[in-house]
Amino acid sequence: MKKNRIKVIPAKKGETNRVFARPATLRDIDNHYCAGCGHGIIHRLICEVIDELGIREKVIAIAPVGCAVIAYDYWDFDVTEAPHGRTPAVATGIKRTRPNNIVFTYQGDGDLAAIGTAETIHAANRGENITIIFVNNGVYGMTGGQMAPTTLAGQKTATTIYGRSLRREGYPIRMLEILAPLPGARYLERVSVHSAHETLRAKRAIMKAFKTQVDGKGFSMVEVLSMCPTYWGMSAIKAAERIRSDVATFYPLGVVKTY
């Protein structure tokens, strides 16, 4: 595997002609994510933001349970794991004891919107000065593509083999809109990584979310719509197209709440 890898050389200090390179805080290791998965892009965006803000030595991240469970293998800063869904509670314990550190969680839709719903809502309601990067790809990837709380109506998954029935399985959850009325939630934006254009917007949102915390403004969360070609049962290109045509229709992109 190693010999086939494309070697990307990181930007060196003082270089001005380089336009694209691996962020310094993104480790140079083999990627375990499936082809066409959005996690790699989102990991990278976070690292770019941390590098640009110069906060690497202050960052403490909390990795989720899900496909990104080994996010700490990619990130070159302090990270802890958390039990499934308890991620914002762990973040609360860290941020309250280390208010000068920059604390963020990275969570999937099962972690944040199913098993960890209470932790998410109450961390936001307490106005914890933390940042949540919420990756919404509408399925449980790591366990084999089961229905997530965010799975769209009619979507086929391992546990909705005839498609999600609203009558049987209920409705997909829009978490940002649930959090929006809470005074403790300060900055909420939904973005996507299905195109270069949207990926650039996603980076700007992640930057603003981290700045929200750096400036002590309180709870910030960015929901990133992401592709799961493997469990959507389609090519990477079609998966990206599905976000534009279907997913972003139900989960509208843009700022849900700001200060």
Add this chain to the structure above:
Amino acid sequence: MGKKILMCGNDACGEGAMLAGCTFYAGYPITPQNELTAYMARRMVDTGGTFIQAESELAAINMVLGASASGFRAMTSSSSPGISLKQEGISYMAGCELPGVIVNIQRGGPGLGNIAPAQGDYFQSVKGGGHGDYKVIVLAPASAQELLDHTSLAFDLSDKYRNPALILGDGLLGQMMEPVEIRTQSSGNNIHNKPWALTGCAGRKPNIIKSLFLGDGVLEAHNVKLQQKYNTIKAAEVRVEMINSKDSDIMVVAYGSVARISKAAVAKARAKGIKAGLIRPITLWPFPEKAISEIADKVKKFLVVEMSAGQMVEDVRLAICGKAKVSFYGRMGGGIPTEGEILAQIEKIV
């Protein structure tokens, strides 16, 4: 001797934590431990620490996990049903080798049970409680003073071994008011002894805290390392109180509040001419199996008394290994064995 204050066991427990340098507490209301949560709420706010009334016991233990990962002394408390919910976090903390103190002021079970004292959580406390092969250091105080002293000690042991420690009390101990000397031998938190803590990676390589080990054989090696640590704790940290162990025909074995009652029953038996003694395990894990086994070389009758259907009695039988007759007397669901009941059992067996 320091100043003595009349305080309930729950408050004494909280003060023991403060004296040990605990700066983070998260909890969720449940009877009969509510005084402790309220005590921590006041003390943390007054001293600049952190108090959080969490949305659930699950959140509370994981806030403690986070604070502990940051290198601070952190505690949560609850009573039986709430402790069941905390088992997930305790298993993760054991797997991640994170310190932290958990207080269980036990009540009657199973299920919602009642709010009366009980000792039905012994198995849960000493056998692991959550999933996986792990152990938690378990201290069993028998007075308000010991709730203070043992809570302080629990922080030191927990930090020393990077392992969760549990205080196993009950509603009787938590609610009862007694004179308590405000004292501690704890050295307090020392962040410099925690190079593994998450502080931000300034001037060092990043720290990763995890219990996930996916590589071939890596998790087995991690488990072997944990077991070696548990063996070290077993060799070094057993604590037990013995009364009349040199010349008894019958030894009562009891812990916590039942040990207090048994002590009085043993004294009454002695007054009647029965040579009775008491073994009081102070650490329930590690269990004083060697001490009990040695006594069983001479004493041939044992009576285990618990506020349960018989849980610790299994560990006593394992320690004695058939060398002596082990009888059991227990009350459940909030029933408290009386001095008279225990004395009657002693008289029946001896």
